[in-house]
Amino acid sequence: MASDLDLNESDHDQMVSGRSLWGKSGLRPQWRPIEQSFSAEVAVIGGGITGALVGEHLSARGFSVVIIDREEPGFGSTSASTAMLQWEIDSTLTELEEYYGFERAAGIYRRSGAAVAGLSKLIAANGIACGFRPRNTLYLAANQEGARDLLEERQLRRRAGLPGVYLEHPDLFTQFEIDRDAAIFSPSSAECDPLLLTWALIEMAVRRGTRLVKASVTALHSEGDHVTAETDAGHLIEARHVVLATGYSMPGFDMPKLHRVSSSWALATVPQDPAHFWRDRALIWEDTHPYLYMRTTADNRIVAGGEDDGTTDPEMRDRKLPAKTMAIREKMKRLWPKADTRVEHAWCGTFGETADGLPLIGPVPEMPHVLAAYGYGGNGITFSYLAAQMIGAMLAGMHRDWFEDFALDREGPGLRRFGEGVVRMGSELR
Ligand SMILES: Cc1cc2nc3c(=O)[nH]c(=O)nc-3n(C[C@H](O)[C@H](O)[C@H](O)COP(=O)(O)OP(=O)(O)OC[C@H]3O[C@@H](n4cnc5c(N)ncnc54)[C@H](O)[C@@H]3O)c2cc1C
Known part of the structure; x- marks a missing residue:
């Protein structure tokens, strides 16, 4: 054949x-x-x-x-x-359970965790200098309803044997100075220079x-x-x-x-005073639509991204860069008012997703x-x-x-x- x-x-x-x-x-x-x-x-x-x-x-x-x-x-x-090496998948465990049932969804999440652990081990065993840092993640609810979803998500994750804790607003605010309704705080993710x-x-x-x-x-x-x-x-x-x-x-x-193509935008700020970062320099993911995420870099910048949309034409994607950069910057400032939001790098790229x-x-x-x-x-x-x-x-x-x-x-x-x-x-x- x-x-x-x-x-x-x-x-x-x-x-x-x-x-x-x-x-x-x-x-x-x-x-x-x-x-x-x-x-x-x-x-x-x-x-x-x-x-x-x-x-x-x-x-x-x-x-x-x-x-x-x-x-x-x-x-x-x-x-x-932006090279956040996360085991938490774009689909929540709750969503995956809905598509595929609990056992299969839990297996997929555990394999994702094993992949981050395996990659981390490969980098450490070979002494690869790539700005690799283990990081915790903070997965933020967009609002009260999101907080309820996150609580259910955390309970399901516990049933699947996945690590992490659910934080309500007072704990989140006291521990991280982040003013959102709730979050799931989880270990075992990482970041690097891709x-x-x-x-x-x-x-x-x-x-x-x-x-x-x-x-x-x-x-x-x-x-x-x-x-x-x-x-x-x-x-x-x-x-x-x-x-x-x-x-x-x-x-x-x-x-x-189940596959489609879209576009995503990102920026990096000027280097920050490290004293002004949030606790642990955790990877942050805010579950808004469109979502926002943030990480820090080895040279103390904040990298933030999101604002994905269905643009597939490269010229159109590039034309949107200034407006998207502004939108990400505004959201970053609202989430972390201590940020020095002067932008030194801004970029965008084609992004492939599956349903x-x-x-x-x-x-x-x-x-x-x-x-x-x-x-x-x-x-x-x-x-x-x-x-x-x-x-x-x-x-x-x-x-x-x-x-x-x-x-x-x-x-x-x-x-x-x-x-x-x-x-x-x-x-x-x-
Ligand atoms: C803005 C943005 C932020 C992202 N953030 C994250 C993140 O935080 N964490 C994360 O895990 N992922 C993230 N991603 C996704 C991640 O970047 C991609 O999944 C990953 O880079 C894909 O790598 P790749 O090697 O498959 O593709 P590519 O890096 O595009 O490499 C494919 C290569 O194939 C070559 N090629 C294609 N066709 C041919 C051909 N016919 N003959 C010869 N060569 C060919 C191309 O020249 C290219 O160099 C992000 C993506 C974007 C756009």
Whole structure:
């Protein structure tokens, strides 16, 4: 059986714009144009955080790997990420329970927790200098009704064995000086510089023999026991398996019906007086619509983001940057009046989401030996780590029933959760 797949041509400029603040002190991996056709056991298409994690993990498992990117690794969506490494998923446990039942929802949350723990261990064990810091999270209710939802969410999390405490307004205000109705305070998340992490992981893979090549993969042909990748340079890469780690620039297959593309905006302030930060420098997530989140950086800035909307046109997204920056800044000031809100960096990027808040990981239907690693949503990086582990296990011949929770063809809540304005991939970013 032979199957073909065309890949789209959207470049980094269509994915991200503005000025993000990452990767200032890092060594960029050596990246060379493809010069001839060759073969490898696994071809990973994409050298962002997902391709880097997959490449690192597969090379550690002993596979011969090539990572292919048509632009400089890391400067796609990865450079736009605010890199909060959270186990709390975009969908609450309550929502996931509604879609999939308690046991499956609890299993998904625990696996997300294990992914953050695994990523933290990988960074520590290899001494990766990427501004990594373990952080607690503060998940804030938007109002009284939100407070009631949060209490139920915390009770459900307790039943699932997940850590954290529910804080009512007086405790929240006394402990954190944050004036909101309630919050869930949880341990075991983290933050990092996503570009430094990506480059370090690619270096680790390269030291184990992984090739890093510059080429645009224009089409894939899955034939018999291998896949051939066509490149724009005319050279072919033949691989036993291909992993699509192309971020939000996705191939032209009909994407699962639970997926959509939107845009997200973020800013970084000038460095703050560290004495003026909130307790623990916790990662903050406010459950408003649109949501607001905040973290701090190693050089004492506040990074804040949100204001997501359904914009898919890159020019329109960029035009909205000043107004979105202003909106985020105002919300940040209301939440944390001590902030010095002078903005030094503001940026935006394409953002992929799924209706259930879960990633798309595993075999691409109708394309034998082609796997996808699309770690979408606010937990993109956590899910990229999960994707690397799952794909490593799949290529080693292991199967676990829970892999189906993240399958591209899973039955999810569908698009009704998103309401109007839904788009399908494979066309809008071309
Ligand atoms: C504003 C914003 C804030 C975010 N905040 C967070 C956060 O706090 N925490 C979190 O976990 N996630 C966050 N995310 C999500 C996270 O950034 C993404 O999930 C993650 O960066 C995706 O990485 P990736 O490697 O899959 O994609 P990318 O970084 O986009 O890399 C894909 C690479 O594939 C290459 N490519 C594509 N097609 C081809 C082809 N045909 N041939 C060759 N190369 C190709 C591209 O050039 C690109 O370099 C955020 C995203 C945005 C936009």
